[in-house]
Amino acid sequence: MTPQRVPLLFSGLVVLLAAACTTTDHDGATSAPSTAAAPSATAAPTPSPSAVTTTAPAPPTGTPAASDWRVTYGWAIPTAPARVGHAVRVPVTPAPGEPLPVLVDIRVGDHPGEGWTRVTFAFRGPTPGYQVALVDRVASDGSGDPIDLPGDADLSVRFDPAQGHLSNGRTSYTAPGRAVDLPTLRGWAPAGDFEGHLGFGLGLRTTGTPLPVRLAESTRPDGLHVVSVDVRRG
Numbered sequence: 001m002t003p004q005r006v007p008l009l010f011s012g013l014v015v016l017l018a019a020a021c022t023t024t025d026h027d028g029a030t031s032a033p034s035t036a037a038a039p040s041a042t043a044a045p046t047p048s049p050s051a052v053t054t055t056a057p058a059p060p061t062g063t064p065a066a067s068d069w070r071v072t073y074g075w076a077i078p079t080a081p082a083r084v085g086h087a088v089r090v091p092v093t094p095a096p097g098e099p100l101p102v103l104v105d106i107r108v109g110d111h112p113g114e115g116w117t118r119v120t121f122a123f124r125g126p127t128p129g130y131q132v133a134l135v136d137r138v139a140s141d142g143s144g145d146p147i148d149l150p151g152d153a154d155l156s157v158r159f160d161p162a163q164g165h166l167s168n169g170r171t172s173y174t175a176p177g178r179a180v181d182l183p184t185l186r187g188w189a190p191a192g193d194f195e196g197h198l199g200f201g202l203g204l205r206t207t208g209t210p211l212p213v214r215l216a217e218s219t220r221p222d223g224l225h226v227v228s229v230d231v232r233r234g
Contacts, residue, residue: 115232
């Protein structure tokens with residue numbers, strides 16, 4: 001009997017190793033839902049719904065690019081601006097390259113099993129500073145005109161220093177359609193790309209109760225730096 005049990009044990013070990021190697025992409029908004037928690041060593045303390053100013057923790061030395069997802073603003077209601085600061089040396093690339101971090105990709109993904117919807121902003125170059133805030137109306141930078149967003153609440157998302165255009169003036173990023181039509185995230189819209197300030201608005205449906213949000217950062221395997229904005233599904 002002993003010679004026959006060795007292949008069976010080896011086969012079971014192969015199955016276990018294959019299962020252990022299956023991972024979930026934390027920062028890809030359109031990937032399968034993730035169930036892993038953020039590393040406790042790098043997660044910022046959960047702030048109160050009041051004004052917050054914090055600095056994102058540096059990625060741990062030697063952390064693989066695909067697994068450095070870390071929370072920078074825990075689940076809270078940003079009735080006052082919640083800001084995560086990064087020191088960015090400008091220009092980030094010598095001329096004729098773009099002088100600021102450049103937004104190259106926006107993605108939206110729903111995670112109903114985990115109870116939230118994610119919007120990710122991926123940048124070429126270093127991660128810029130960013131902030132979110134619940135506002136009466138998201139306004140366009142420069143003109144100050146209100147941005148028309150669906151839902152009954154507006155979430156302002158701002159990056160600086162950053163840009164969403166190339167040196168030829170064309171938009172630098174790909175993005176999904178602006179009508180999202182998910183339970184609490186109803187849509188998004190650009191809100192300005194002016195003098196190093198890059199803004200967006202998210203339209204939320206709250207049914208009268210403000211929704212908590214969460215911010216996190218990660219680095220994609222392709223080297224892009226990602227800022228994710230998670231919104232509770234209700």
